[in-house]
Amino acid sequence: MTVGLFIPCYVDQFYPSAAKATLELLQKLGVDVVYPLNQTCCGQPMANSGFEYLSQDCNDLFIKNFSSFDYIVGPSASCILHIKEHLHADKNEEQATNIRTKVYELVEFLTDVLKIEKLDAVFPHKVGLHHSCHGLRGLHLSQMSELNAPPFSKPQHLLNMVSGLEQIKLDRLDECCGFGGAFCVSEEAVSVKMGKDRVKDHTKNGAEYITSSDLSCLMHLEGILHRNKSSVKIIHIAEILNATR
């Protein structure tokens, strides 16, 4: 099984440690990982702003980079969802469709494809899990609080395998953090207020770390934490799952 590692543009630039953790974790679990170097972006920034028609070049590049792999895995629920829902190509729609069915966010790849049941990770800290909306309601990584349906949570299932880790309980289980792509600047006031309120939920319930499968949410929350000189840190879930003593 060969996995193409998709590292979204901003993760590459700002959070290389999360990308490294993803790579190492997959390798540790015996996966043959290939990282195509010519990656840029999934095209979501344009599409979510209403400019989907401008994202064709990004789509074509993505197809060129990734069509040959058995699976494509990335540590970002939002970018993965975008590919899953919106990757199209006039010239080779067949390849695009194929990619859309084999692209996985890291957590769901671990639980659904590798079906891992144990990890030797150690992370002796209090951790708050932030569900990114695209991971939750888009990729169904966990049950959505609005539905009358049995609960489950793939990220929680994985975090439960990490020794020493204590998950804190939140007042609002899966509320949006307010990042929202371009929303975070076009609606700055609302975005920041939403972010502040999410941060408060985590800090008041004792989190030392806020984790998620989406770094875009975490970048936004980190920006608020940092500005307010909080000691609470953000960490991508791959880094926790890959942590050793």
Added chain:
Amino acid sequence: MTTREKILQATLNNQPAASALPDISVFKGEDKDLVQKYMTVFKTIGGNCFLVDDVAGIQSLITQNYDATRRIVTTVAELSDKFELISNEADPHSYENIEVAIIKAHFSVAENGAVWLTEEVMGQRIIPYICQHLAVIVQADTIVPTLHEAYEKIGAGEYGFGAFIGGPSKTADIEQALVLGAHGPLTMTVFIMK
């Protein structure tokens, strides 16, 4: 082209391909402990509820619980020697000052506490809304589990006006603070006749 024709034409042009109606006969409530369920729900929504044996029991509860010097009206023939019978001929405005209205419901619904009333049992459409206190008699064996059974029971139901009423009128428009007695009755009491 009249407006009517114009709208109908636009509707016809723009509506999508026909999509079938789902079968809703699968929805059924559980026909168990309905009196108990009804009473629990009705109390949670701010109503009062009594189990009574007969009309005499209702009469005494009414006189105990309300100011009998005020105007009390009813459509229930058995109560007419004690309380004023509602006339369906009178001007509805003339009921402006009624304190209590006593009405017999066709049935009630366990899952939501509502009673089903039509204008014949109301006497006048305005009665259950304009009274300060509403008292409704429900026959225990007429309680249905959910609204699905309720509509089955109503069937074609020839009425000019009918209503489900589930509790005293209420509002929470000011700061979400619940206040019973908005424009309609301040209280609603249901007498369940065994």
Added chain:
Amino acid sequence: MSQTKTKDHAAMARAFIKDEERVDWHDGALWYIREKRDLAAKQIPEWEQLRETASMIKNNVISNLHDYLLQFEANLTKNGVVVHWADSAEEHNEIVYSILKAKEINQMVKSKSMLTEECHLNEYLEERGIEVINSDLGEYIQQIDQEPPSHIVLPCIHKRKEEIGELFHEHLGTEKGLSDPTLLTRVARKHLRNIFLTRRGALTGVNFAVAETGEYVVCTNEGNADMGAHLSEVQIASMGLEKIIPQKKHLGIFLRLLARSATGQPITIYSSHYKKPRKGQEMHLILVDAGRTRQLGRPDFRDSLKCIKCGGCMNTCPVYRKSGGLSYQNTISGPIGAILAPNLDMKKHADLPYASTLCGSCSNVCPVKINIHEQLYKWRQEIVKEGYAPTTKTLGMKTMAWTLSSPEKLSTAGKAGRWFLHNVPFVVNNKLNPWYRQRDMPEGPKESFAEWFTKNSVKK
């Protein structure tokens, strides 16, 4: 009828958020309702099946609307109700005016109807010498404050009780400083009771209109619609075309969903089924299009017509909770408003589909399963296509798309890291980038993952 707005949603929201204590209260009050909704939904094991069924019934309605309208009209006529058709808000208002005029009525009481708000009926009638009083307490409060409702179910949810006390002091002569909700409600009850008793004309909205029988159902908690209607000589109901349901038994589905989704109640206190006029009374019903058939013709957006106006999407929407309904500047605010409004005036409401993080919670609470967040995404594409996106934004997006289209272009755009510092989060570089106003950017690492990987794989 494109009007320009001086402030967009973001600016209105910024102003609302300045009063953080109020925002926290507003957010908490609406979240509490969302929690009550969750509790109510979870008490019904077949909840999700009910939603699916309601959605299917509504799909059937919008796909057979033409026939259902004819059937409904025929039954109304048979029942003795006078049917009117209105193509636009103006035509609707003219019809109401002519009905009242014929009976020489110059005072009317009106229960909650978002449609008449949308049509600006009150202003229209007042200009012609007819006084209208809104009888729903929240709408009454908004009316005396000369503000539109900020929420379709809870019209004055953005107001604090002290502000309402002040309004009552000014308009109803209550003691200054009185702000107790129960006492204020009692004052309104007394005042409005006199209104009900003296108004010969009453207008109500419609929650559900049954094609099979010609009856229509009005749901309230306060009893105000009925107080007005049953004391009136002339009763008018205004409804959008989409309010039709096929059969009476379908009410069982919708009434089980409506109040639970709206407030967590098992049913509204009053679900009144109006079928025939009272003896000596006139009953009129106005079927209003006002853009609905246009929306019906938009395949991506016609599902918005399935809405039963429960307000559940507003209560769950974090953007709505933090920004307040008035920031949407449309009668229907919140997520559902943001997908309905662009159909009415795309240019004016071009900001609304962007007033969302696309979190998707709205679609999950929607009792008729409207894919609200997907429609928000689609409206964005539509707005850009129609040329309603600001020029600077379009240019910025084009530059970004070009830069990101290949790694070579990205590197010629400057050293990658620098480009990202200025362009993430996805806006054109600008010293006033709003990101920094209340947030920091991550400290740039020494090397990107790609750089690390290249070095490392060479080493190996």
